Amino acid sequence: MGYRELTGMSDLSPIRELNKLSAAGGNTTRPTREPRNWRPFLLLIPAFIIVSFFFLAPLIDVFIRSITDPSLGIQNYVWLFTTPTNMVVAGRTFGTSFLVTIVCLLIAYPYAYLMTIVSDRTRNMLQLFIMLPLWTSILVRTLAWMVLLQDTGPINGLLESVFGIGPLPLIRSTFGVALGMTQVLLPFMVLPLYSALAKIDKRLLPAAANLGARPVTAFFTVYLPLSRPGIFAGSVTVFILGLGFYIIPALLGSSKEIMMSALMYQQISGFLMWGHGTALGIFMLTTTIVVLALVGRASKGTSLFAGRTK
Amino acid sequence: MRPDSIDAAPDIHEQELRQLNLNTQIIGVINDAGISLRAVTKRYGKKAVVDDISLVIEPGEFMTFLGPSGSGKTTTLNMIAGFVSATEGLLHIYGKPVAKLPAHKRDIGMVFQNYALFPHKTVAENIAYPLDRRKISRSEQKTMIAGALQMVRMGEFGDRYPTELSGGQQQRVALARALVYQPRVLLMDEPLGALDKKLREWLQKEIKRIHREVGSTFVYVTHDQEEALSLSDRIAVFNNGRIEQVGSPAELYQRPATLFVGRFLGESTVLSGSRVDSLHGTTTLNISGHDIRVPGEQDSTSLAILIRPENITLHDEGTVTDSTRINSLPVIVLDSSYLGSAWRCEVQLPDGSVGTVREAHSTIVREPGTRAVMRWNVDSGVLLVDTGEAGVSLT
Numbered sequence: 093m094g095y096r097e098l099t100g101m102s103d104l105s106p107i108r109e110l111n112k113l114s115a116a117g118g119n120t121t122r123p124t125r126e127p128r129n130w131r132p133f134l135l136l137i138p139a140f141i142i143v144s145f146f147f148l149a150p151l152i153d154v155f156i157r158s159i160t161d162p163s164l165g166i167q168n169y170v171w172l173f174t175t176p177t178n179m180v181v182a183g184r185t186f187g188t189s190f191l192v193t194i195v196c197l198l199i200a201y202p203y204a205y206l207m208t209i210v211s212d213r214t215r216n217m218l219q220l221f222i223m224l225p226l227w228t229s230i231l232v233r234t235l236a237w238m239v240l241l242q243d244t245g246p247i248n249g250l251l252e253s254v255f256g257i258g259p260l261p262l263i264r265s266t267f268g269v270a271l272g273m274t275q276v277l278l279p280f281m282v283l284p285l286y287s288a289l290a291k292i293d294k295r296l297l298p299a300a301a302n303l304g305a306r307p308v309t310a311f312f313t314v315y316l317p318l319s320r321p322g323i324f325a326g327s328v329t330v331f332i333l334g335l336g337f338y339i340i341p342a343l344l345g346s347s348k349e350i351m352m353s354a355l356m357y358q359q360i361s362g363f364l365m366w367g368h369g370t371a372l373g374i375f376m377l378t379t380t381i382v383v384l385a386l387v388g389r390a391s392k393g394t395s396l397f398a399g400r401t402k
Numbered sequence: 403m404r405p406d407s408i409d410a411a412p413d414i415h416e417q418e419l420r421q422l423n424l425n426t427q428i429i430g431v432i433n434d435a436g437i438s439l440r441a442v443t444k445r446y447g448k449k450a451v452v453d454d455i456s457l458v459i460e461p462g463e464f465m466t467f468l469g470p471s472g473s474g475k476t477t478t479l480n481m482i483a484g485f486v487s488a489t490e491g492l493l494h495i496y497g498k499p500v501a502k503l504p505a506h507k508r509d510i511g512m513v514f515q516n517y518a519l520f521p522h523k524t525v526a527e528n529i530a531y532p533l534d535r536r537k538i539s540r541s542e543q544k545t546m547i548a549g550a551l552q553m554v555r556m557g558e559f560g561d562r563y564p565t566e567l568s569g570g571q572q573q574r575v576a577l578a579r580a581l582v583y584q585p586r587v588l589l590m591d592e593p594l595g596a597l598d599k600k601l602r603e604w605l606q607k608e609i610k611r612i613h614r615e616v617g618s619t620f621v622y623v624t625h626d627q628e629e630a631l632s633l634s635d636r637i638a639v640f641n642n643g644r645i646e647q648v649g650s651p652a653e654l655y656q657r658p659a660t661l662f663v664g665r666f667l668g669e670s671t672v673l674s675g676s677r678v679d680s681l682h683g684t685t686t687l688n689i690s691g692h693d694i695r696v697p698g699e700q701d702s703t704s705l706a707i708l709i710r711p712e713n714i715t716l717h718d719e720g721t722v723t724d725s726t727r728i729n730s731l732p733v734i735v736l737d738s739s740y741l742g743s744a745w746r747c748e749v750q751l752p753d754g755s756v757g758t759v760r761e762a763h764s765t766i767v768r769e770p771g772t773r774a775v776m777r778w779n780v781d782s783g784v785l786l787v788d789t790g791e792a793g794v795s796l797t
Contacts, residue, residue: 293516293518293521295514295516295518296518296520298483298485298505298518299512299514299518299520300506300520300531301484301485301504301505301506302483302484302485302505302506302508302510302511302512302580303506303531303532303535303579303580303583304506304507304509304532304535304536304583305506305531305535306506307506309535310506313531314520314522317522318520318521318522
């Protein structure tokens with residue numbers, strides 16, 4: 093790679109800095125510019141090595157397998173797009189993750205708002221409640237849900253004895269999966285939302301009221317737009333994490349309505365079709381990146397960050 | 403285009419007021435006032451932060467609430483704005499009772515100390531906000547926004563975001579936003595508190611000019627006495643949740659009603675003493691063994707005389723005066739500094755407290771430690787009840 097091409101890019105990337113180190117020999121064509129102090133970037137070498145070995149290399153391996161297993165070609169991708177089940181599973185995975193994101197947002201927003209208006213003591217308590225589940229194993233929590241939600245479990249028992257209905261399909265259904273996932277993912281929505289809401293100037297709402305805005309109008313015209321960075325950050329995190337869930341769909345979902353990770357597991361572990369599994373993986377990765385790019389564009393399209401970029 | 407809030411005819415409420423056993427004269431005052439507070443109290447728990455305040459602000463008047471922090475001035479302003487509800491009392495704006503009216507229906511302009519501009523909206527969008535709420539058409543908005551920006555001399559900044567502006571510019575945008583819908587009342591809560599001295603003085607002039615131009619009733623909260631003196635038609639001095647005195651800047655400065663007001667506004671020399679006698683409207687006090695005369699009579703036994711520094715002159719020790727209209731007191735010069743327009747001397751009074759003298763035409767340099775005599779005209783002293791509270795520190 094030529095030196096000029098490198099300098100044409102942003103100078104912020106440490107990887108580029110490392111490339112420059114290797115490319116620096118004998119290159120003097122650069123116009124006089126203050127020599128960059130590259131020594132601090134040496135500290136990034138361990139991280140760079142770890143990322144390359146444990147993230148980049150496997151990813152490349154996965155991609156190569158998807159086009160070489162069992163033989164060179166795109167047959168795995170042809171299979172991927174021509175088998176209807178695959179698309180149904182992908183749709184279900186994205187749909188469930190989207191649903192969970194919306195539910196998390198609806199629960200987390202009032203909760204995060206509450207955290208911004210209470211005393212320090214109460215806020216610490218609220219934060220503890222949100223963090224507490226994170227310190228428990230997902231498996232344990234999911235098993236607990238199984239006990240609670242099963243057809244002969246306490247919830248269905250209560251429904252039956254009090255309201256005379258049921259048993260409802262609380263488990264082995266999309267409801268069960270969404271419930272379990274929401275419970276696990278809620279902290280990832282609350283925390284970024286809280287940090288965004290906490291930054292909103294508390295005097296803006298009285299100011300809006302003074303200017304003639306009813307409380308509801310003030311919320312939609314001032315508070316909500318200002319909380320958008322938190323909404324985007326939380327939603328993206330929850331959505332992406334939700335796509336990769338395996339244990340919860342496996343235990344709380346129906347075996348007839350599997351999700352993407354289960355499908356991959358099936359292909360690789362069950363049928364030893366490494367090509368199919370890795371193609372599914374690459375497909376998920378690409379789709380996620382596209383979704384992220386779209387969200388990123390949507391959030392940039394608003395005047396949210398304008399005037400703050402400098 | 404003004405919403406239904408303020409404009410309703412005042413007469414409708416007269417009956418209501420009569421039921422509260424107010425006589426017609428008071429009802430007339432309430433109806434004619436820009437803002438009227440009657441026996442307004444705000445309590446948090448048992449503590450009254452605003453304690454039985456009554457005040458009439460005339461339409462078009464520039465009224466300043468002046469007082470130290472925690473004196474209740476901001477709470478009173480917030481009650482007028484509708485952010486805080488009064489525990490007791492009557493609050494009328496242009497004759498209309500507003501105690502039960504929520505803030506967004508009061509049609510009052512307000513400028514906040516931290517500007518409170520919407521960071522996600524441009525300057526023009528910020529100013530359009532109150533117009534949107536009032537359902538004013540886009541085309542009409544355009545001229546109104548341009549006019550408001552013109553008024554605060556920010557014509558070219560409509561497309562900027564608040565974070566791209568300096569503090570003073572932001573405050574001017576806040577002022578434009580508060581005035582664009584032509585409210586009859588504009589409230590300002592220490593609007594210049596966060597700005598440096600030069601900018602503050604310039605914006606004070608701008609605010610005065612804008613007040614003359616729009617003719618609305620301005621209520622201005624500050625703890626800065628110089629700002630209060632230079633801006634206001636009248637000043638209400640707050641202390642401990644009560645109003646100590648209301649009057650024009652000159653009245654408050656020259657004839658303070660209480661020692662607190664005298665000390666809070668401007669510099670002063672305070673002499674505490676006991677009464678010797680009161681004759682023909684002149685009271686004689688014993689100040690550390692010296693007989694000092696002062697006009698007026700007061701019932702209290704512990705009295706004080708307040709003299710403004712520019713009314714005092716310093717003379718060399720030993721010089722005497724035979725006029726009965728002039729008081730003399732021996733002092734020791736503690737410090738003297740040249741201010742350009744005058745010499746300012748701090749002197750130690752016979753009882754050990756510190757007084758201030760400001761001599762405009764003196765050419766004599768008074769060295770610290772020298773003895774001198776301070777003199778002032780009997781009539782320039784103000785006789786006050788000595789409440790015993792310590793002087794307010796202005797530093």
